Amino acid sequence: SQQGEEDPQALSIQEGENATMNCSYKTSINNLQWYRQNSGRGLVHLILIRSNEREKHSGRLRVTLDTSKKSSSLLITASRAADTASYFCATGSNYKLTFGKGTLLTVNP
Amino acid sequence: NAGVTQTPKFQVLKTGQSMTLQCAQDMNHNSMYWYRQDPGMGLRLIYYSASEGTTDKGEVPNGYNVSRLNKREFSLRLESAAPSQTSVYFCATRSYEQYFGPGTRLTVT
Numbered sequence: 098s099q100q101g102e103e104d105p106q107a108l109s110i111q112e113g114e115n116a117t118m119n120c121s122y123k124t125s126i127n128n129l130q131w132y133r134q135n136s137g138r139g140l141v142h143l144i145l146i147r148s149n150e151r152e153k154h155s156g157r158l159r160v161t162l163d164t165s166k167k168s169s170s171l172l173i174t175a176s177r178a179a180d181t182a183s184y185f186c187a188t189g190s191n192y193k194l195t196f197g198k199g200t201l202l203t204v205n206p
Numbered sequence: 207n208a209g210v211t212q213t214p215k216f217q218v219l220k221t222g223q224s225m226t227l228q229c230a231q232d233m234n235h236n237s238m239y240w241y242r243q244d245p246g247m248g249l250r251l252i253y254y255s256a257s258e259g260t261t262d263k264g265e266v267p268n269g270y271n272v273s274r275l276n277k278r279e280f281s282l283r284l285e286s287a288a289p290s291q292t293s294v295y296f297c298a299t300r301s302y303e304q305y306f307g308p309g310t311r312l313t314v315t
Contacts, residue, residue: 137309138308145303
């Protein structure tokens with residue numbers, strides 16, 4: 098069963114706009130991670146936010162975490178066509194990560 | 207460094223045939239994982255190995271076996287392939303985040 102669930106399932110925006118995708122999870126976490134997957138490729142780690150952090154930035158990425166609501170959001174600012182990909186959140190502890198089903202982001206030039 | 211490598215990249219099997227998917231990492235990580243990815247299902251964990259000499263079932267282990275040959279290599283075997291095993295298979299290793307291989311696209315006819 099999936100621990101994290103992304104929302105929306107698909108998102109289409111114009112280049113230069115911001116993209117926001119959300120992740121909800123069910124049980125307590127130590128950290129939450131976001132990954133990107135370009136079509137036909139393996140997943141690539143983007144950012145990790147720990148349970149005691151509320152916000153984290155990495156370049157054009159901003160991640161927030163609300164443990165009281167068991168939710169996280171990923172904001173991509175000033176999107177580019179190259180940001181077109183699927184985005185997954187992942188949660189877990191010890192050795193295992195559980196991935197959501199992903200948000201497919203399409204950035205139109 | 208190659209990171210995580212998988213062979214083969216593509217494979218077509220007939221129902222009942224067997225095959226082994228190979229994975230190797232040069233990142234000196236203890237943990238290794240096998241996932242399958244199906245449309246609309248996200249990534250599902252098949253088996254994982256927390257360290258050399260140990261393996262454990264994930265979410266969907268039926269029909270698969272694994273071998274952690276040494277710290278570098280973790281193989282996935284399909285003893286009698288079924289059409290339901292048509293999927294994209296990803297190997298991964300982990301420190302805090304996971305590092306994925308490029309995937310093996312398997313079709314069972």
